[in-house]
Amino acid sequence: MNANRDTILARLGNTSSPVSGDDLAHELGLSRAGIWKHIQSLRDQGIEIESLSGRGYLLKSDTVSPAMLSHKLESKQRKTKRLGHQIMVLDEIDSTNREAMRQAESDAEEGLVIIANEQTEGRGRLGRSWFTAGEDALAISILLRPKVAPEHVPQLSLLTAVALHRALVNYVPNIRIKWPNDLLVDGAKVAGILTEMRAEPGQVHAVVLGIGLNIRQPLEGWPKEITQRVTDLTTAAGKPVSRLHIATDLIEALDECYDTYLTHGFARIREWWWEAHAASGHMVRAHGHDGYIEGIAEALDEDGALLLRIDGQLQRFVAGDIELTGKLMNNGDVGTAA
Numbered sequence: 023m024n025a026n027r028d029t030i031l032a033r034l035g036n037t038s039s040p041v042s043g044d045d046l047a048h049e050l051g052l053s054r055a056g057i058w059k060h061i062q063s064l065r066d067q068g069i070e071i072e073s074l075s076g077r078g079y080l081l082k083s084d085t086v087s088p089a090m091l092s093h094k095l096e097s098k099q100r101k102t103k104r105l106g107h108q109i110m111v112l113d114e115i116d117s118t119n120r121e122a123m124r125q126a127e128s129d130a131e132e133g134l135v136i137i138a139n140e141q142t143e144g145r146g147r148l149g150r151s152w153f154t155a156g157e158d159a160l161a162i163s164i165l166l167r168p169k170v171a172p173e174h175v176p177q178l179s180l181l182t183a184v185a186l187h188r189a190l191v192n193y194v195p196n197i198r199i200k201w202p203n204d205l206l207v208d209g210a211k212v213a214g215i216l217t218e219m220r221a222e223p224g225q226v227h228a229v230v231l232g233i234g235l236n237i238r239q240p241l242e243g244w245p246k247e248i249t250q251r252v253t254d255l256t257t258a259a260g261k262p263v264s265r266l267h268i269a270t271d272l273i274e275a276l277d278e279c280y281d282t283y284l285t286h287g288f289a290r291i292r293e294w295w296w297e298a299h300a301a302s303g304h305m306v307r308a309h310g311h312d313g314y315i316e317g318i319a320e321a322l323d324e325d326g327a328l329l330l331r332i333d334g335q336l337q338r339f340v341a342g343d344i345e346l347t348g349k350l351m352n353n354g355d356v357g358t359a360a
Contacts, residue, residue: 039080110125113139115141118136119232135163165230166280172226178283186272199300201328201344212254215231237256238255315339
């Protein structure tokens with residue numbers, strides 16, 4: 023991007039008030055007409071900038087465009103190593119995960135980020151649909167090409183939950199992970215993760231990390247077909263939040279966690295995940311294909327299985343859902359499930 027446009031964008035992005043064209047012209051040593059041309063160029067890149075008569079230019083803070091997101095990532099103190107160097111923002115798509123897989127099959131490079139304002143066929147785990155409320159939500163998929171065995175790919179879903187927790191905890195301190203891939207606030211779901219891969223025996227070709235995050239509650243309310251408790255980040259934080267800032271923080275956190283994983287392995291990610299898990303050390307009811315079992319969530323296995331202590335024995339729980347049931351006395355302390 024042009025240095026003058028970079029400066030204008032940074033100036034507009036660092037304030038919620040209009041910036042006058044005269045001030046920008048003075049700072050950059052340009053004419054008002056020169057500033058206007060740069061503003062038009064930024065608009066052509068999909069960055070929404072309002073012209074307010076007699077007041078100046080105002081950047082719409084919730085704008086998510088490739089140029090704006092790239093600018094935010096590049097302005098971070100720690101620049102991303104692998105993710106976000108290529109960004110696609112789509113008005114409407116069937117599914118960001120499907121589009122990421124289509125791009126993978128067309129030899130797209132690792133780190134591609136795809137964001138959609140509308141998903142017509144958004145999906146969650148176990149074949150469930152995922153409701154994407156336009157710009158009230160963030161639907162994002164990231165393409166990875168890790169050199170890991172296919173059986174280790176579930177670790178990347180847990181890694182994504184850690185990164186999402188890190189990105190959101192500054193907005194909502196009491197946000198917690200629910201095994202295997204939900205983010206909860208006081209027991210209500212605010213985000214979900216769907217990881218998919220293309221692989222053959224012994225080799226992974228592509229992994230797509232799909233994330234759906236509720237930014238705001240739709241004006242018409244949540245659809246009736248959503249039966250579980252849900253919430254949104256704005257309600258949980260008690261103040262407006264920006265899709266652009268959330269997307270930036272998420273990509274940065276995911277890039278850092280992925281780098282840690284590739285450098286140090288899964289052990290460190292597993293520790294971070296357990297620290298942020300809502301049911302760590304608590305009684306849960308695990309629902310699988312053969313009904314349900316109850317036990318104490320005691321640890322996370324190397325492959326991402328939840329280890330439950332049942333009648334004094336550890337049992338691996340690999341697939342299904344868990345329900346947080348209550349309290350557990352542990353070393354004299356009482357812990358309460360989120």
